Amino acid sequence: MSSAAKALKLLSHFSVTRPEIGLSQMCRIAGRDKATTYRHLQALEEQGFVEQNPATRQYRLGPAVMQLAQLREATVPRKEAARPALAALADATCETAHVTVLSGTTLYGLCESYASHHATRAVIDLNTFPLHATASGLCALAFGPADLLAAAVTDLHGFTDRTPTDRDDLTALIHHTRTTGFGRANRIYEDEIEGLSAPVFDQTGHFAGAVAVACVATRFTPALERTILTELTTAAREITRNWGGTIPDAVEAAWASTDTQETTLEPTP
Amino acid sequence: MSSAAKALKLLSHFSVTRPEIGLSQMCRIAGRDKATTYRHLQALEEQGFVEQNPATRQYRLGPAVMQLAQLREATVPRKEAARPALAALADATCETAHVTVLSGTTLYGLCESYASHHATRAVIDLNTFPLHATASGLCALAFGPADLLAAAVTDLHGFTDRTPTDRDDLTALIHHTRTTGFGRANRIYEDEIEGLSAPVFDQTGHFAGAVAVACVATRFTPALERTILTELTTAAREITRNWGGTIPDAVEAAWASTDTQETTLEPTP
DNA sequence: TTAGTTGGTTCATATATTGAACCGTTGGTT
DNA sequence: AACCAACGGTTCAATATATGAACCAACTAA
Numbered sequence: 196m197s198s199a200a201k202a203l204k205l206l207s208h209f210s211v212t213r214p215e216i217g218l219s220q221m222c223r224i225a226g227r228d229k230a231t232t233y234r235h236l237q238a239l240e241e242q243g244f245v246e247q248n249p250a251t252r253q254y255r256l257g258p259a260v261m262q263l264a265q266l267r268e269a270t271v272p273r274k275e276a277a278r279p280a281l282a283a284l285a286d287a288t289c290e291t292a293h294v295t296v297l298s299g300t301t302l303y304g305l306c307e308s309y310a311s312h313h314a315t316r317a318v319i320d321l322n323t324f325p326l327h328a329t330a331s332g333l334c335a336l337a338f339g340p341a342d343l344l345a346a347a348v349t350d351l352h353g354f355t356d357r358t359p360t361d362r363d364d365l366t367a368l369i370h371h372t373r374t375t376g377f378g379r380a381n382r383i384y385e386d387e388i389e390g391l392s393a394p395v396f397d398q399t400g401h402f403a404g405a406v407a408v409a410c411v412a413t414r415f416t417p418a419l420e421r422t423i424l425t426e427l428t429t430a431a432r433e434i435t436r437n438w439g440g441t442i443p444d445a446v447e448a449a450w451a452s453t454d455t456q457e458t459t460l461e462p463t464p
Numbered sequence: 465m466s467s468a469a470k471a472l473k474l475l476s477h478f479s480v481t482r483p484e485i486g487l488s489q490m491c492r493i494a495g496r497d498k499a500t501t502y503r504h505l506q507a508l509e510e511q512g513f514v515e516q517n518p519a520t521r522q523y524r525l526g527p528a529v530m531q532l533a534q535l536r537e538a539t540v541p542r543k544e545a546a547r548p549a550l551a552a553l554a555d556a557t558c559e560t561a562h563v564t565v566l567s568g569t570t571l572y573g574l575c576e577s578y579a580s581h582h583a584t585r586a587v588i589d590l591n592t593f594p595l596h597a598t599a600s601g602l603c604a605l606a607f608g609p610a611d612l613l614a615a616a617v618t619d620l621h622g623f624t625d626r627t628p629t630d631r632d633d634l635t636a637l638i639h640h641t642r643t644t645g646f647g648r649a650n651r652i653y654e655d656e657i658e659g660l661s662a663p664v665f666d667q668t669g670h671f672a673g674a675v676a677v678a679c680v681a682t683r684f685t686p687a688l689e690r691t692i693l694t695e696l697t698t699a700a701r702e703i704t705r706n707w708g709g710t711i712p713d714a715v716e717a718a719w720a721s722t723d724t725q726e727t728t729l730e731p732t733p
Numbered sequence: 734t735t736a737g738t739t740g741g742t743t744c745a746t747a748t749a750t751t752g753a754a755c756c757g758t759t760g761g762t763t
Numbered sequence: 764a765a766c767c768a769a770c771g772g773t774t775c776a777a778t779a780t781a782t783g784a785a786c787c788a789a790c791t792a793a
């Protein structure tokens with residue numbers, strides 16, 4: 196791995212639950228030498244990607260990322276074009292909704308929308324979504340470029356005892372995703388969360404990302420599932436349109452067949 | 465310079481007017497070797513900081529920055545806390561308003577607000593603001609940490625024939641900024657733009673950034689200047705409050721004295 | 734005092750970066 | 764069609780650059 200990549204990777208260790216990280220702590224998290232980590236953080240700080248909290252000396256993300264994000268959104272407006280549909284989705288399902296975007300073989304979170312209805316919510320605290328263990332990831336594998344599967348199987352980490360940890364389990368889930376048009380993560384990432392997702396496409400005609408609902412498992416009923424699936428198709432269509440794409444016929448057909456069945460297919464991984 | 469820093473620097477060459485950059489073009493802009501640039505772009509792409517436009521093969525900012533920005537804003541909410549005041553400022557002055565934040569010795573743009581009133585507007589297309597040649601920069605030099613001046617004088621690039629290009633001219637402008645409480649960039653960055661700025665402070669009690677108005681020079685009248693100065697103080701106070709800081713007495717005093725004078729001091733650089 | 738943190742620094746070692754020269758394509762011109 | 768220039772991408776020897784064990788100084792808790 197290039198030195199630049201190593202430095203960049205440090206940024207991925209920040210999260211909502213750990214927004215500030217000290218030098219020693221970062222060494223442990225990243226598993227690298229202290230001197231190296233320090234120099235990398237210095238380089239990042241020089242460019243404004245991190246800054247030190249003057250009170251605690253801990254590092255946190257810097258202002259440069261704000262500016263780059265503004266520019267990215269001005270160049271490729273994805274977030275703004277997804278937000279209304281996402282809010283409507285969260286509102287209609289009373290559960291947490293989010294959108295992911297694919298770049299290369301990595302699935303990034305773009306934005307979330309939390310429903311105000313329930314006190315307990317699914318909180319999205321992921322920077323990159325594991326392809327094999329999330330509903331969005333399954334969508335990517337099912338509808339995205341073929342090389343994703345190869346990337347995914349290099350690390351089939353088991354998050355719960357239902358996580359698909361070998362290639363056959365995973366391909367079964369992918370197949371299910373393709374035939375129904377929905378990604379389904381029934382407690383395969385977290386024990387308490389049921390995830391459902393639908394693919395989104397952009398102007399190139401290729402898979403661009405996914406829109407998903409993360410539902411607290413205890414609230415998950417067949418009725419809610421039907422609602423989520425219906426609303427997911429609406430949201431996926433709207434976001435796809437806003438991103439300048441169209442839903443492929445195969446996906447629309449899959450959705451149509453699932454709608455008529457109105458049954459919960461629950462494949463055992 | 466570290467290899468990581470070199471790679472990071474590539475990102476700063478993207479701008480609103482140049483959102484996509486090809487490999488060869490990037491080599492020319494960055495003044496580095498093609499192989500090196502290519503590897504750096506690869507590393508950046510691997511981490512999602514850039515992506516290739518599939519149609520043109522040109523590179524543009526990637527989705528990872530969106531996510532980092534979301535996290536940064538969740539950690540240190542600056543943008544959201546500045547936006548309303550900024551919009552009000554742009555609205556009241558009918559000119560372009562923006563907010564900058566200081567990190568280390570670099571002044572970054574945080575957000576802009578454009579007034580809908582006029583067809584010709586000042587467009588903010590800067591990623592980092594030169595300290596010696598912008599109103600915000602002068603605020604930083606006047607009210608920020610002492611080491612900024614040393615950093616500024618290392619590159620006193622002359623943007624217009626009014627840009628202060630030696631240390632004495634610059635210190636005179638800084639002094640003027642300190643006594644009036646406003647940064648003033650009368651055609652020292654662009655010939656057609658008059659800039660006025662006021663400092664903003666955060667919970668550490670130190671200078672955190674500046675709020676500024678960039679006014680098309682032909683519209684700049686003493687009456688408009690008075691309006692801008694008044695609105696600037698309002699905006700600076702509100703943003704400072706939202707950022708958890710307080711305006712130092714010295715600055716408030718400077719503003720008060722400037723208000724009563726109501727004269728246009730125009731120092732010749 | 735001691736022992737264990739922390740953020741930050743040094744320097745010899747050797748590993749990872751560098752750039753000139755090199756491909757194969759593409760798109761426009763003659 | 765042949766040509767040329769510019770493009771994105773690749774190779775490999777030379778060496779500049781990253782690396783990490785050991786080392787500070789400051790701080791905290793026991």
